[in-house]
Amino acid sequence: MNSNPDSREISSYLQSMISEPTARSAVRSIGSRAATSHAEESRTVSRSRAVSMGPSTDRVLCAVTEGRGVATVVGICFVIPSTCELIMCNIVDSQTYIRTLQKLDVFDPDEILMPSSSILPIKSKLCGLIETHFPGARIVETSRKHFNQDAERELVLDHTFGPEREALNYEITDKYYMIGAASALLQHIKTKYAAVFDMNRLRIKIQASEDSMVLNTKTIKSLEIIHNLLEGAAGMSLYKLMNHTKTSMGARILRANLLQPLTRLENLTRRQDAVEELCRNVDIITECQQKLNVFEDMDKLLTAMSFQLKKKNVVTDRRINQVIMLKDAVTMSIEIAEEVLVDVQSELLVELREKLGGAEVREVKELISRYIEENTRWAKSSQELRLQRTNAVKAGSNGFLDISRTLFREYTDDFYATARKYVSEFGIPFEHGYDTKRGHFLKVPGHLAEEVEGKLDKDMFIHRRTTRKHIEMTTLDVMKINIRIQNITKEIILMSDGIVDGLFEELGKRTFDMFLVSEAVAMLDLMCAFAHLATSSTGGYTRPEFTTEGATREKLAVKLSRHPILDRTMRFKPFVPNDIYASPDTSRMNIITGVNMSGKSVYLRQIALLVIMAQVGSFIPAEFAKLPIYKGLYARIQSDPGDDDMLASSFSAEMTEIAYILHHLGSSNTAAGEGSVAEGLPDLVLIDELGRGSGVADGLAISLAITDWLVRVPTRRGRVGQGVVTTFLSTHFQDLAKAMGARPGVAILNMKADIQQQGMTMHYKATKTSAQAVDSLFLALPIATDKTRPAPSGNDPQPHHHHHHHASSSSSSSSSSSSDASMSLHRLSYGLLLAHALPFPLQFLKSARGIRDMLQRASDAQAAAGGATRAAWRQKKRVVDLCEALVHIEQMCVQNGSHCRRNENENEEEEEEGKRTREWLKFLQQQFFEQASED
Numbered sequence: 001m002n003s004n005p006d007s008r009e010i011s012s013y014l015q016s017m018i019s020e021p022t023a024r025s026a027v028r029s030i031g032s033r034a035a036t037s038h039a040e041e042s043r044t045v046s047r048s049r050a051v052s053m054g055p056s057t058d059r060v061l062c063a064v065t066e067g068r069g070v071a072t073v074v075g076i077c078f079v080i081p082s083t084c085e086l087i088m089c090n091i092v093d094s095q096t097y098i099r100t101l102q103k104l105d106v107f108d109p110d111e112i113l114m115p116s117s118s119i120l121p122i123k124s125k126l127c128g129l130i131e132t133h134f135p136g137a138r139i140v141e142t143s144r145k146h147f148n149q150d151a152e153r154e155l156v157l158d159h160t161f162g163p164e165r166e167a168l169n170y171e172i173t174d175k176y177y178m179i180g181a182a183s184a185l186l187q188h189i190k191t192k193y194a195a196v197f198d199m200n201r202l203r204i205k206i207q208a209s210e211d212s213m214v215l216n217t218k219t220i221k222s223l224e225i226i227h228n229l230l231e232g233a234a235g236m237s238l239y240k241l242m243n244h245t246k247t248s249m250g251a252r253i254l255r256a257n258l259l260q261p262l263t264r265l266e267n268l269t270r271r272q273d274a275v276e277e278l279c280r281n282v283d284i285i286t287e288c289q290q291k292l293n294v295f296e297d298m299d300k301l302l303t304a305m306s307f308q309l310k311k312k313n314v315v316t317d318r319r320i321n322q323v324i325m326l327k328d329a330v331t332m333s334i335e336i337a338e339e340v341l342v343d344v345q346s347e348l349l350v351e352l353r354e355k356l357g358g359a360e361v362r363e364v365k366e367l368i369s370r371y372i373e374e375n376t377r378w379a380k381s382s383q384e385l386r387l388q389r390t391n392a393v394k395a396g397s398n399g400f401l402d403i404s405r406t407l408f409r410e411y412t413d414d415f416y417a418t419a420r421k422y423v424s425e426f427g428i429p430f431e432h433g434y435d436t437k438r439g440h441f442l443k444v445p446g447h448l449a450e451e452v453e454g455k456l457d458k459d460m461f462i463h464r465r466t467t468r469k470h471i472e473m474t475t476l477d478v479m480k481i482n483i484r485i486q487n488i489t490k491e492i493i494l495m496s497d498g499i500v501d502g503l504f505e506e507l508g509k510r511t512f513d514m515f516l517v518s519e520a521v522a523m524l525d526l527m528c529a530f531a532h533l534a535t536s537s538t539g540g541y542t543r544p545e546f547t548t549e550g551a552t553r554e555k556l557a558v559k560l561s562r563h564p565i566l567d568r569t570m571r572f573k574p575f576v577p578n579d580i581y582a583s584p585d586t587s588r589m590n591i592i593t594g595v596n597m598s599g600k601s602v603y604l605r606q607i608a609l610l611v612i613m614a615q616v617g618s619f620i621p622a623e624f625a626k627l628p629i630y631k632g633l634y635a636r637i638q639s640d641p642g643d644d645d646m647l648a649s650s651f652s653a654e655m656t657e658i659a660y661i662l663h664h665l666g667s668s669n670t671a672a673g674e675g676s677v678a679e680g681l682p683d684l685v686l687i688d689e690l691g692r693g694s695g696v697a698d699g700l701a702i703s704l705a706i707t708d709w710l711v712r713v714p715t716r717r718g719r720v721g722q723g724v725v726t727t728f729l730s731t732h733f734q735d736l737a738k739a740m741g742a743r744p745g746v747a748i749l750n751m752k753a754d755i756q757q758q759g760m761t762m763h764y765k766a767t768k769t770s771a772q773a774v775d776s777l778f779l780a781l782p783i784a785t786d787k788t789r790p791a792p793s794g795n796d797p798q799p800h801h802h803h804h805h806h807a808s809s810s811s812s813s814s815s816s817s818s819s820d821a822s823m824s825l826h827r828l829s830y831g832l833l834l835a836h837a838l839p840f841p842l843q844f845l846k847s848a849r850g851i852r853d854m855l856q857r858a859s860d861a862q863a864a865a866g867g868a869t870r871a872a873w874r875q876k877k878r879v880v881d882l883c884e885a886l887v888h889i890e891q892m893c894v895q896n897g898s899h900c901r902r903n904e905n906e907n908e909e910e911e912e913e914g915k916r917t918r919e920w921l922k923f924l925q926q927q928f929f930e931q932a933s934e935d
Helices: 012-019 098-107 126-134 148-158 162-171 176-192 217-222 238-242 246-259 265-280 282-292 298-309 316-340 345-358 360-369 382-391 400-424 446-453 477-508 509-533 564-569 600-614 651-667 696-711 713-717 734-740 771-777 832-838 841-867 867-896 908-934
Strands: 059-065 071-082 084-093 109-116 138-142 203-207 431-435 439-445 462-466 472-475 558-563 579-583 589-593 624-627 632-636 683-686 723-731 746-756 759-769 779-782 825-828
Touching: 059 098, 059 126, 059 176, 071 098, 071 176, 084 098, 084 176, 084 246, 098 126, 109 126, 109 176, 126 138, 138 176, 176 446, 217 439, 217 632, 238 246, 238 509, 238 600, 246 509, 265 282, 265 345, 265 509, 282 316, 282 400, 282 509, 298 316, 298 477, 298 509, 316 345, 316 360, 316 477, 316 509, 345 509, 360 477, 360 509, 382 400, 382 477, 400 431, 400 439, 400 477, 431 472, 439 446, 439 477, 446 472, 472 477, 477 509, 558 600, 564 600, 579 600, 579 759, 589 600, 589 696, 589 734, 600 624, 600 632, 600 683, 600 723, 632 651, 651 683, 651 696, 696 713, 696 723, 696 734, 832 841, 867 908
Parallel strands: 059 109, 084 203, 109 138, 589 723, 589 746, 632 683, 683 723
Antiparallel strands: 059 071, 071 084, 431 439, 439 472, 462 472, 558 579, 558 624, 746 759, 779 825
């Protein structure tokens, strides 16, 4: 079997499991990647042993439940008694349940609890797949009441205490199926194994599905990944931006990917190769999307067909409609493979072509064509359904059926002949009518009612009925013909039903293959959507590179990036691009400062959305991008408590979310199982306005403690440079930036704004600055008095939240003078500047300025006291920055083939490259000495 089950997008892992379902206990595709601390050797114990659980057993218990509908959400819970672990998973899966089966395969459970509704009266598809792929596991039917949402949350939380309880309570929000599975499993253990298992010693963990980034519910909401916070589904979101899919399957896989971005490099590279090839061949995108646009929802169709296979007396015309829809789908799949994807080169597109035009698809088409007439079409009306049901089966399939059809046509012709006879005999313009209850009947237009009333023989034309447009009736001769037609129709339907049922049974054996075809269609739709997004952008998209090896493994570098949603909604309006950079050594903590409305929150959201787009395989709006693969993204951006926290204060909501983030970052490998691909990958943390829910003193103290903890995470994890945490944090606490700015690994960014007396100009540009330059927002400004302040005017424009924020439009205050109001220069922050532009009392402004000066003197005195320590930090940081720059130059030289030195054989291009390198080295040398001289 393949040792990398997710290395192929089209479920090759499941195919390998199906090929040898009985050998799975001996050979496991990913069994070597232990997800818990229990030893794999002990899993070879025979499953035939009794289900009594002793203290030395290594048994794994599991509960599985799924949501209703086509968009499959699966909740899984594992309990490992030998290590007292309870592990919960919430998986957004496809109709083949690839992620669910893979997660079960990692833990190899002995008992699997499932709701009774998934087993009886009709076994669900998930239950059938689990029985097939885990023949040694015991399926335990559990009452649905054990999944009661009112009790399950508290039952799970009862097994945690203190900070862990708060973190768990935050994490399980809105994950009903996951906590439902945990509740059922805990109740099962209490009932059956309470005597041998101490429930109070459970260690609860939450894991993501294999090879997926961790995204919690609050992060998904605050980043507006699926829904807009203000306008809901009607507003713009990342999902809506990227949803250029043409099929329901494609839209579902896009949503699932945005909620669970990938962390396996091989899968991401395959997707990027496919998108890049499609971007070079726009005609393929157009042709694919035209053909995909006519696809029905294959997942719903195949699910309905699987459900009806287990039901008796299903209406045959419904089955025929489903067969016709399936035939149209496989026909279109073959057309896409043979006409559109014929010349593709990328590995993923070649796989999709082989799957869409493979032998399984052709066999299904041939099987349907063998029994169903080629010209049979999907029917809606009762007459169309009757004709379809009697004529859908291909002639020659059954000799008696052909004879019965001949009689059916003759009896139908008899009705039309009888109707023509009545027209000629009575001179009445009879029309033909049909419904399923009465069969054929005669009708006359309503506006001729008075004209034909005298011509109709009441004894002959019976069962009259007046409708809005017609007068309907029948005769004994017509009724006799209807009886003959009904009898022969029953014979035809009986024989046709037998053939259609047999066809359904044959198609049922190929349902799983058709689900794989549906996934292939969805994946092709997704790749076309990504390519369409990239090619339709006016600003241009780029293919991101992933830094997974060497010295740049965890560096984030994006040049001239744009917010993907604003880039689309603003269209031709000017948008300021921004660079993004983070390095484990010099800038794993990035503190963003700036005035209100300068773009700090937009910058944070931009980083998160670009990372998510990159890790689903899409191109991103930027000129250049090199990113690490993040195993977790934690964002605290939403300004107000959510609907579920309406009674919580802003401070309480903020601290709950921060505690959850710190808890997960401090627990090594909590989100990803040990040995998984995600182990050792970095995490990304985004926090907007840290400490905003508290007072100035408390907020600053809390912010300093949290920031210090985040900077030290690599050493806390015990492996410097491995699995680091990259943090972007915005704040209005200038002391936070000054206190942390000199620390190694900390970078200070400022959202630039020009503040003048007549207004404020926002540049929306993140620029790197130093701790000493944090006070650069202060400037010289003449203090206004009652005489110099401009009088308010009714025509003065109101401030606008655009590029320029006008605080005052008068220039007279800077030129006027008065003997009792001298012009003095003071250093003012932008808040005091705005206050001076507004009609506050002069004494109030002087008092505010005095308080500000007092605080500044206290801050300067404190800074002088700790100057020596900060100077040492700054020196160490300069050395680290210089070292990183030199490493970068070395890598650039090696990549460009230049050895940074002259030689006689050097051509002009190499000489120019060497010249630029030397100039860069001189600049670094001069910058290093200038910064050192400042201390």
